[in-house]
Amino acid sequence: MKRSALLLAAVPVVATAVYMLMPAGPDGAAAGDGPSVSASPNAREQTEERAESESAEDDALVASRPPGLADPAKKELAQQILASAENATLRWRETYGSIEDAGDGDGYTAGIVGFTTGTHDLLTLVERYTRKHPENGLAGYLPALREVDGTDSHEGLDPGFPAAWQAEARTSEFRAAQEAERDRVYFDPAVRVAKLDGLGTLGQFVYYDAMVRRGPDTGPDGFYGLREQAVRKARTPGQGGGEKEFLEAFLDVRRAAVLAKKPDADTSRIDTAQRRFLREGNLELATPLTWQVHGEAFRIP
DSSP: OOOOOOOSSOOOOOOOOOOTTTOOOTSSSSSSSSOOOOOOOOHHHHHHHHHSOEEEEEHHHHHHOOOOOHHHHHHHHHHHHHHHHSSSSGGGGGTTEEEEEEESSEEHHHHHHHEEESSSSHHHHHHHHHHTTTTEEEEEEHHHHHHHHOOOOOOOTTTTTTHHHHHHHHHHHHHHOOOOOOIIIIIHHHHHHHTTTTHHHHHHHHHHHHHHHHHSSSSSSSSHHHHHHHHHHHHHGTTTHHHHHHHHHHHHHHHHHHHOTTTTTHHHIIIIIIIHHHTOTTTOOOOSSEEEEETTTEEOO
């Protein structure tokens, strides 16, 4: 899975606040129903902190929203749509043991959200898993995983690492660990910041898919950088903007970022899946759903 390297280097950020477009109310406070991020050089980091940490004010706002993508049935739906783009299947539980080098510069891509040896998240998964299960079959590869982190190298991993991953993925403990890491790093922060932005179920999935694919990174190509660019183009619903207009802007920004790096890249997960749902007005991801990814048609009744 191609995405930005996670937390490998500090990335300079511009001084534009992610909420600078929010109109002021009569008392000078920002309009909308959510607390704003103040103008500062660390605006993206502030948004990331709000997504990944707890505060009474934000917790209350998130709790006031409908369950959205966090509803178990919608979360299952989200994972099916994600798997259609990543593994050409709706049977996402068959992908715990998937592992390959896609030739995208990220080394091995593996598991239910495409943890990669080159972008830190696979290393973090194995480290956290090993703390709970020290005798697991991947623990012996930790020194090599630390060495190749941030590169596409297989040094110290071949030939045995793929088989070890597949064997460990047959255990319930490692499957649970993959799901927990998916939620901690990608799903929960994406849904939280989407709810803070006033987005419904589709918008929460749009954020989740971008978070998985681009990484929870504050660089210009990471999720928080893309969101900042979208906020410059359109207000979020929490800022008093239209939901469809903001999601169109976000998808435009994300698509442009993909094509800027690879002009012939396949953007069907945006064009004929997420944007299709948006233009059908299906902001709550109500079934039945029909979409196409990589030229293949999918349907959930």
